[in-house]
Structure formats: C-alpha cells, structure tokens
Amino acid sequence: MTATRTPGLPAIENGLLISTNPASGAEAGRVPVADEAAVAEAVTVARQAAAWWAGLGFDGRKARLLRWRAVLADRIEELGELALLEGGKPVTDGVVEAAAAIEHIDWAARNARRVLGPRRVRSRAMVLEHSGHLEYQPYGVVGVIGPWNYPILTPIGSISGALAAGNAVVFKPSEYTPIVGQWLVDTFAEAVPEHQVFQAVHGLGEVGGALCRAGVDKIAFTGSTATGKKVMAACAETLTPVIIEAGGKDAMIVDADADVAAAAEAAVWGGMTNAGQTCIGIERVYAVAPVYDAFVAAVVDKAGKLRTGEEIGPITMPKQLDIIKRHIDDALDRGGEAVLGGRDSVQAPYVAPTVLVDVPEESSAVREETFGPTLTITKVADADEAVTKANALPYGLGGAVFGKANAIRIARRMRSGMVAVNSALAFVGNANLPFGGVGDSGFGRIHGDDGLREFARSKSVSVRRGPSLIPAMTFERTPAQVRRLIKTVKMLYARKR
Ligand code: NDP
Numbered sequence: 001m002t003a004t005r006t007p008g009l010p011a012i013e014n015g016l017l018i019s020t021n022p023a024s025g026a027e028a029g030r031v032p033v034a035d036e037a038a039v040a041e042a043v044t045v046a047r048q049a050a051a052w053w054a055g056l057g058f059d060g061r062k063a064r065l066l067r068w069r070a071v072l073a074d075r076i077e078e079l080g081e082l083a084l085l086e087g088g089k090p091v092t093d094g095v096v097e098a099a100a101a102i103e104h105i106d107w108a109a110r111n112a113r114r115v116l117g118p119r120r121v122r123s124r125a126m127v128l129e130h131s132g133h134l135e136y137q138p139y140g141v142v143g144v145i146g147p148w149n150y151p152i153l154t155p156i157g158s159i160s161g162a163l164a165a166g167n168a169v170v171f172k173p174s175e176y177t178p179i180v181g182q183w184l185v186d187t188f189a190e191a192v193p194e195h196q197v198f199q200a201v202h203g204l205g206e207v208g209g210a211l212c213r214a215g216v217d218k219i220a221f222t223g224s225t226a227t228g229k230k231v232m233a234a235c236a237e238t239l240t241p242v243i244i245e246a247g248g249k250d251a252m253i254v255d256a257d258a259d260v261a262a263a264a265e266a267a268v269w270g271g272m273t274n275a276g277q278t279c280i281g282i283e284r285v286y287a288v289a290p291v292y293d294a295f296v297a298a299v300v301d302k303a304g305k306l307r308t309g310e311e312i313g314p315i316t317m318p319k320q321l322d323i324i325k326r327h328i329d330d331a332l333d334r335g336g337e338a339v340l341g342g343r344d345s346v347q348a349p350y351v352a353p354t355v356l357v358d359v360p361e362e363s364s365a366v367r368e369e370t371f372g373p374t375l376t377i378t379k380v381a382d383a384d385e386a387v388t389k390a391n392a393l394p395y396g397l398g399g400a401v402f403g404k405a406n407a408i409r410i411a412r413r414m415r416s417g418m419v420a421v422n423s424a425l426a427f428v429g430n431a432n433l434p435f436g437g438v439g440d441s442g443f444g445r446i447h448g449d450d451g452l453r454e455f456a457r458s459k460s461v462s463v464r465r466g467p468s469l470i471p472a473m474t475f476e477r478t479p480a481q482v483r484r485l486i487k488t489v490k491m492l493y494a495r496k497r
Contacts, residue, residue, distance in 0.1 A: 243444030248397030255403030270424025
C-alpha cells in the first residue's frame, strides 16, 4: 500500500485521493488521482465529445442542459447533504449554493443563442458593398479549475457558460472537495449519457498544472491570487487564454442615511456566511461617524448570536486557521480592539465570530484576505474617506454600500467588479450580471452575457454583395478612384463635429 500524507493536505492512498470532513475527520469518499497521461487522455476524449456537443447546436444543448438542471433541482437536498458531508458546510448553506448554481445553468442554457448566435451587423459607408456577419464559436475544450469554498456554485459559473457555448469541459475540483465535483460530473452524465462532454480529473495542485499544459483551448481558474499567477504562467507557455477569478478583501460602506439594522444584518451575513470563506465575503466595513456606534452595537449583537458548529461551520483548510489567528493577533497587537471574540476565537477547526474595531489600515486584518468569520469596522468622517480607504488595496472583487441619497454614486466609485447596494453579495445570484474582479482579484467574467462570451471566440465574416464603388483594397485601383476615396474621406470625416 502506498500512502502519501503531506501535513494539511488530504491523503492519497493507492492512487486514491481521500476526502475527509474538516470537522469530524470522517471520510467522505475516494476518487482516483489523475497523472499527466490521464489528464491528456481526458482532454483527448473531451475533444471528440466537443465536436458532437458543438454539432448539437444551441437547441440541442439547451434541451440537455435543462435536463441536467432538472436532475440537480430534483436532488438538491442530496447535494446539500454532500456539501455538509465533505465540506462541513451547514446543509441550508449548501442548498442555497446549489439553488444559485441551478439558476446559472438554466440561464446559460436559455440565453446562449441570444448572446452567441449568428447575427448580421451593419456595414459602414466605406465598405457598403460587403455585408457583415458575426457569430461566436466554441473554443473546443475548456479546463475549469475550481476552489473548495463554494464547490458547487463557483465551478458551475464557468462550467454552465462553457457548456452552453458549445465546449466540452475538463474540470479539476479542489482536492478538498473532489466528491462534490465528481457528483456534478456523474449527474451530468445521467442527463447527457451519449458522450463525455463533462469530465473531472482529480488530485493535488500539480493536476491543475497538468491541465493547463494539456492542450486545452481555454482555462477558467477560480482560486487564490497566488495560484492564479502560477496558472497564468503555465498557460503562457502555450498562449492558452485564461480567466482568473481570484481572491478579494471586499469592503462595505455604511453611509449616514443607511438603515443601520439592515446594514448590520448584511455585514454579519456577508462576512460570516460559510464561516467567512467567501471570495466576495465582506471583510472590512467603513461606517461614517454618525452611524458608527449604532452600527457596531448592532453587528456585535447579531454576530454574537451565531453558534460555531451550527451557523458557523468549520474552517476547511487547516493552514487557514493560522492565517486567521495571525490577522486577529496583528490587529490587536497594533492597537485594535476586539468587540466580539478575540485572540482565542480560533479553536480548530472552528473560528468564533470576531469583530475588530480601531484596527490600523496597515494591519494584515485590513490588507490581506482573512477567509474567516471576522470583520473589521472602521469609523470614517464621510463617504469620500470610506471610498478612498475601500479602494486602497490591490484587490477589487465585490463590495457593498448601505445608504439612500448617494448609495449608487458611492457604489460606482468603488474599484471593484461588482457591488451590492443595500444588501451584500446579491449580484452573484442574478444570472444576468457578469461576475469577476479587477486588479489582484483577477480578470475575465463568468455569468451574464459577458460570461458566455468568455467561452466562445467571435467569428467575423464579411460577404461581398456588389461591386466596390471606391475600390481601395486592390492593386487595380486607378488614380481617379484614389482621388474619389480622398474626396469621400474628407466629406465623411473632415468636419469638426
Ligand atoms: P487555491 O488557489 O489554493 O486553489 C484553487 C485551485 O487551483 C485548486 O483546484 C487547486 O488544486 C488548483 N491549483 C493549485 N496549484 C495549482 C497549480 N500550480 N496549477 C494549477 N492549478 C493549481 O485556492 P483555494 O482552493 O484555497 O480557494 C480559495 C481562494 O479562491 C480564495 O482566495 C478565494 O477568494 C478564491 N475564490 C475566488 C472566487 C471568485 O470567483 N473570484 C470564488 C471563490 C473563491 P488543489 O486544491 O488540488 O491544490
């Protein structure tokens, strides 16, 4: 028997990755680990399946994707239970996550033709003799590399767009959540048994690296910024395009005319759902002076009622516990105050809800992704100071604003890919809205029209429909025709307005 145990990482025995529950340590299941050859083979199989899948056209794919989403909806409780069994996630959180994923599959299936289908585009005066035609063709095989924190919704954001656009998908789930990943693949095969359009390859980080180098046509990566850079470097070798959905340090701004109770409720949920292990989780709050005290009191009251082991599940990755502890300690060492929780909040595998105030902006609790059920709340003079502080980090994923008169203006000024006004995280559930970040939070989009277009390349076709009035694109043009061209350009473009 061969067993590999790297501290903090799931064990591999006899070529099988063993997934365990982070709270109980109970085994959730085993999956075979892919080596480089197995990854290459999966991509070869996917390429054949991709030809069939693309050939089905939008209607054929829509019918099959809707069948898959029906299977998921039918078995949503089972999926919630599996997320609990493997990730320790409260069942209700798993069900909410699955519901959002189902919504995205439905949306992608129903909207792919509208967004990607063939269309005529208008010609311009200079080339009136050619009609313009545009369509979006699938890449072929898309590799999807997913994280563990939202093992259903996050990969499905990419997978649903990639499949609806006509690609086959090879999916590398996180080593912490391979069983959920395999379940998604298996249920898809129930709905679409003809070809292996959607496969999984399992293993540690190097399997993701192998997928980047296996000749896929695009990679959609979701995970940490550090790993995103490695993925991009690997993809650069073959000029494989990538989408990077990376981490964040999302801020909430609470303005003077905000509904303070609603803001506190959203800050607590946005910061502590999934035990704070949320890329778009609220980690920092900037509250203006007039509402600051009432807001802090409301947050402490609401967060203080959450129970570890109930609403607050375990921290999935053991090494994350050290990061959370370091952030709390650093905040307190630098003069911050814990108004809820404190240095002893971290009790492996749980972290109790923790609220920190007066934390200097240079501290790691404010600058780095904590990924635990912690919030920093900072008093600011006004919304301008809040925006400046919120925008001061290299990250720029999501954000939130609570207020009335100026809330949307403030939202626009936040340097982020998404922002929720008078709620937290709401943009992720609206399948019409693109999802993605700026700066260290990555680039490219999933969800919405932009998300669908990420998984297809535009194909432009111009078709001659008559002789050229001003033949410019030929060696056979005459001096008189060039003079006519100059005259036309001046007529069309020489005016000042
Ligand atoms: P990681 O970056 O550790 O891992 C993400 C995935 O990449 C995993 O499947 C991992 O495999 C794989 N991987 C690791 N090393 C390599 C490599 N060298 N080449 C290719 N693939 C590799 O992220 P986490 O799983 O820890 O996820 C949490 C992070 O994800 C947080 O920063 C969070 O903010 C971010 N995130 C971003 C979201 C967004 O949409 N912007 C959504 C959700 C999370 P393995 O696990 O086997 O190492």
